[in-house]
Amino acid sequence: MKNQVKYLTDVLEAKGYRLTIARQVIAETLVDSGSHCSADELVDLVHKSAPGIGRMTVYRTLELFCHLGLARPIYQGTGAAHYVLMERGHHHHLVCSACGRFIEFDDCVLEKITEELISERFNFAVEGHLLELFGRCQQCQEQYNSSERL
Amino acid sequence: MKNQVKYLTDVLEAKGYRLTIARQVIAETLVDSGSHCSADELVDLVHKSAPGIGRMTVYRTLELFCHLGLARPIYQGTGAAHYVLMERGHHHHLVCSACGRFIEFDDCVLEKITEELISERFNFAVEGHLLELFGRCQQCQEQYNSSERL
DNA sequence: CTCTGTGCAAAGGATTTGCACTACG
């Protein structure tokens, strides 16, 4: 987890971006949050350890992370976008279509093969991927039928 | 492609939603667009064939499609969310991190296996997935080095 | 006929500028 933060800051420096207090705090907070939260939640969390850091800085840092392939915005259809960290370029999670719960997992063997195939077929230099699986989590399979209306 | 539209409208009816002109036009337009556009673009496209259909109806229909697992919003980090159709619950594309170009593809063999593994391990009823691969498309590999700044 | 779906306009949020100030390297 500490390593994860170091990786983020190392990439920043390697690309010639300045390693500021704000960016460090934001990186730490994002990792601590479980690598998954909205910009707004992140602003609140950051304020707990460093009240001086502005909302804008959080937005801009997230944008920077995305630009560098370190994070990715995902949109849940309502409200604000969420940001997920892409550890070593990868992120996987399950999204429950009933309760919206996220279940993070880290299993990359099959996707590796996919990447190689794609890389060849489309002449596309794959740098990472996001795999989202949609369905019903255990609780929601028990609680609901599949027919609740919008 | 025609089948794709029929599938969408069939699901609507099967779930007890009314099959209105507006929904039909929106489904057709979304499929014609290549199953991938922003709400705003879709409003404009829909207006070309049916000027009477309001912006709200497009938003609400997209929300409905997402609720039914027929579409998925994706967020590119700037501006409006894009919506992609999930054909038979699946969608795959490549995103170029330099030019933002999308390359759609349809290759599902490996993911099938992944779904089964996940399903067992997490007791999660997988209904579909979205796989996004990030990297450089052919043109961008030729044109840029990997170090352009934000 | 009844209830779901639609359209409009206004409200509500999230995200993005513009610009002076701060601080990393």
Next chain:
DNA sequence: CGTAGTGCAAATCCTTTGCACAGAG
């Protein structure tokens, strides 16, 4: 020291309500 990064507030843009009307079944 110079430039990249920051913070604030105002502006912008996307998306969502509220409510009366229209149309599908």
